[in-house]
Amino acid sequence: MSDSLSTIATTLRDAKTIAVASHVRPDGDSIGSIVALGRSLALAGKTVHIISEDEVPGNLTFLPGTELIQRADGQALDIDVAVALDTATKPRLGDRVNGCMGKAPLLVNIDHHGTNPQYGHLNFIDISYPATGEIVYELLSHHGFPMDDGIRQNLFAAISTDTGSFQYDNTSPRTHRIVAEMMEQGLDTAELARSLYQSHPLRRTLLLKALLNEMQLTCDGRIASWALTMETQKAVQMEPGDTEGLIDSLRTIEGVIAAVIFEDMPDGKIRISARSKDPRLDVSKVCAEFGGGGHRMAAGARMPGPIATAEARFFDSLQNEIKRLS
Amino acid sequence: MSDSLSTIATTLRDAKTIAVASHVRPDGDSIGSIVALGRSLALAGKTVHIISEDEVPGNLTFLPGTELIQRADGQALDIDVAVALDTATKPRLGDRVNGCMGKAPLLVNIDHHGTNPQYGHLNFIDISYPATGEIVYELLSHHGFPMDDGIRQNLFAAISTDTGSFQYDNTSPRTHRIVAEMMEQGLDTAELARSLYQSHPLRRTLLLKALLNEMQLTCDGRIASWALTMETQKAVQMEPGDTEGLIDSLRTIEGVIAAVIFEDMPDGKIRISARSKDPRLDVSKVCAEFGGGGHRMAAGARMPGPIATAEARFFDSLQNEIKRLS
Ligand SMILES: [Mn+2]
Ligand SMILES: [Mn+2]
Numbered sequence: 001m002s003d004s005l006s007t008i009a010t011t012l013r014d015a016k017t018i019a020v021a022s023h024v025r026p027d028g029d030s031i032g033s034i035v036a037l038g039r040s041l042a043l044a045g046k047t048v049h050i051i052s053e054d055e056v057p058g059n060l061t062f063l064p065g066t067e068l069i070q071r072a073d074g075q076a077l078d079i080d081v082a083v084a085l086d087t088a089t090k091p092r093l094g095d096r097v098n099g100c101m102g103k104a105p106l107l108v109n110i111d112h113h114g115t116n117p118q119y120g121h122l123n124f125i126d127i128s129y130p131a132t133g134e135i136v137y138e139l140l141s142h143h144g145f146p147m148d149d150g151i152r153q154n155l156f157a158a159i160s161t162d163t164g165s166f167q168y169d170n171t172s173p174r175t176h177r178i179v180a181e182m183m184e185q186g187l188d189t190a191e192l193a194r195s196l197y198q199s200h201p202l203r204r205t206l207l208l209k210a211l212l213n214e215m216q217l218t219c220d221g222r223i224a225s226w227a228l229t230m231e232t233q234k235a236v237q238m239e240p241g242d243t244e245g246l247i248d249s250l251r252t253i254e255g256v257i258a259a260v261i262f263e264d265m266p267d268g269k270i271r272i273s274a275r276s277k278d279p280r281l282d283v284s285k286v287c288a289e290f291g292g293g294g295h296r297m298a299a300g301a302r303m304p305g306p307i308a309t310a311e312a313r314f315f316d317s318l319q320n321e322i323k324r325l326s
Numbered sequence: 327m328s329d330s331l332s333t334i335a336t337t338l339r340d341a342k343t344i345a346v347a348s349h350v351r352p353d354g355d356s357i358g359s360i361v362a363l364g365r366s367l368a369l370a371g372k373t374v375h376i377i378s379e380d381e382v383p384g385n386l387t388f389l390p391g392t393e394l395i396q397r398a399d400g401q402a403l404d405i406d407v408a409v410a411l412d413t414a415t416k417p418r419l420g421d422r423v424n425g426c427m428g429k430a431p432l433l434v435n436i437d438h439h440g441t442n443p444q445y446g447h448l449n450f451i452d453i454s455y456p457a458t459g460e461i462v463y464e465l466l467s468h469h470g471f472p473m474d475d476g477i478r479q480n481l482f483a484a485i486s487t488d489t490g491s492f493q494y495d496n497t498s499p500r501t502h503r504i505v506a507e508m509m510e511q512g513l514d515t516a517e518l519a520r521s522l523y524q525s526h527p528l529r530r531t532l533l534l535k536a537l538l539n540e541m542q543l544t545c546d547g548r549i550a551s552w553a554l555t556m557e558t559q560k561a562v563q564m565e566p567g568d569t570e571g572l573i574d575s576l577r578t579i580e581g582v583i584a585a586v587i588f589e590d591m592p593d594g595k596i597r598i599s600a601r602s603k604d605p606r607l608d609v610s611k612v613c614a615e616f617g618g619g620g621h622r623m624a625a626g627a628r629m630p631g632p633i634a635t636a637e638a639r640f641f642d643s644l645q646n647e648i649k650r651l652s
Pocket of ligand 1: 029030086112130131132162
């Protein structure tokens with residue numbers, strides 16, 4: 001059972017000092033959501049700490065307010081309420097963020113991942129929202145919290161990136177109506193789309209080139225995959241955020257129903273990102289077999305290396321899932 | 327002065343036999359608009375001819391109703407009303423379409439191009455619409471014409487392609503609200519987005535790979551260019567439409583202000599496509615020097631071959647234009 005947004009709104013209104021955070025390796029939805037909520041609460045007169053385990057990806061630093069995000073140092077903050085946004089499990093907040101939030105008497109957990117085990121004292125988990133940013137929009141706009149253009153920019157970034165520019169199945173009439181409302185309040189969505197999608201560092205082009213030169217089509221062309229090795233990451237001097245959306249280049253190939261990227265991590269583990277293009281194929285199920293999770297059409301997991309071993313194990317499970325379709 | 331949509335609606339309601347057409351080399355907006363209006367009028371009991379000078383591009387044939395489009399044969403049709411959609415000038419309908427429509431006592435001209443000289447007997451020209459499909463949606467839904475899922479699919483294709491999936495400046499709150507309405511009526515926009523954007527033939531991926539392997543960054547990284555040779559075209563068995571949007575992979579690189587593709591044509595000429603990312607850089611001016619034209623930010627030209635000669639001449643002029651900026 002979820003708590004209502006009005007219960008959460010009341011809790012936030014009653015608090016004086018609040019910390020807001022999201023998951024490790026933040027994306028557009030997590031950054032947009034924490035900045036939007038944090039800025040609104042600050043405008044409402046609260047003392048706000050917007051904290052993150054990891055750095056803001058370079059492709060999102062153009063968003064106003066991201067400069068307010070502090071890297072978590074692990075020291076417990078003296079706060080009334082901690083808010084976790086877009087974070088499916090508590091450990092996904094990161095060790096240092098959990099340290100910072102550890103003494104909060106109240107943890108609020110707002111998310112759109114169905115697997116979220118409701119680890120907060122108050123929880124609003126609703127998978128009908130394509131992005132946590134869409135929940136934050138309703139929390140702010142329906143419950144009288146301040147909203148300005150910078151906040152709207154962050155909410156749009158959250159919603160637009162988590163819906164693939166309104167192309168994914170999670171996009172709903174509500175999503176479009178919220179964007180319409182924000183535009184009527186003055187939001188320039190075209191300018192944001194240019195910043196979000198129409199400018200990449202050359203590094204990112206070099207990564208795409210490596211992907212196209214090295215990608216594999218298997219399972220009769222139904223699986224497209226790529227191994228992003230540590231060598232390639234070093235060769236292009238990869239930075240966080242550079243891989244954002246790269247998987248779409250695999251997913252869009254005609255006949256492909258599953259796209260997978262295997263990425264060497266500094267700790268020797270392999271990060272798996274999987275996408276489905278067939279609504280009958282649930283990649284989160286495959287990822288769950290390896291301790292991961294996510295959504296039907298977009299999921300991830302971490303496996304022990306090396307890449308070749310992870311690939312063999314993951315493909316084995318994925319191919320079984322694909323065989324069930326026919 | 328535009329005529330009102332209700333005047334046009336009355337005219338269409340009073341007609342028994344109607345021809346609907348759009349411009350040569352049709353795109354998503356033109357195909358979606360003529361099929362949507364044609365199908366609705368047929369459901370309303372009219373005898374309808376949906377005609378086109380050129381073939382439906384392969385990437386749009388998945389749209390229901392496109393099989394009803396007839397290639398114009400130039401023979402005058404016995405019709406009460408002819409409707410031109412999304413067509414900025416009468417000649418752009420094509421010679422054979424103009425032949426088919428030549429005996430119509432009434433020509434209705436519905437378009438969103440500001441340069442449209444109102445060549446119809448009734449004209450609705452409004453540049454606040456990002457797509458002609460958005461005008462057709464209002465014509466049908468506000469004036470009681472039949473609408474079904476197939477019609478909505480075509481209208482969505484028209485709106486989505488002409489707005490770059492809601493990313494271009496022409497996207498308005500009205501655009502998002504119309505999409506929300508169509509979704510509430512049952513439209514599956516994610517399925518349409520998959521067909522429109524998330525499925526390219528492997529040929530197209532191979533072209534992108536060639537582009538990334540062969541592209542040149544010159545003029546201190548301000549020009550990104552690619553020579554698409556006849557050899558590459560043959561190697562991937564390129565078909566018309568395969569290059570659509572490829573130039574964006576050059577344009578989106580950070581620091582690039584001009585993206586250019588030089589393409590070997592079967593007649594030995596070189597087709598140049600140029601894009602600017604800096605509003606001060608007018609690529610149509612450079613293209614005009616070689617007998618081409620277009621808009622400030624997107625233009626083209628044809629030059630004598632071979633590619634190396636065309637490149638040298640074009641770059642000479644483009645670099646001069648770039649030097650003027652600083
Ligand atoms: Mn999210
Ligand atoms: Mn158009």
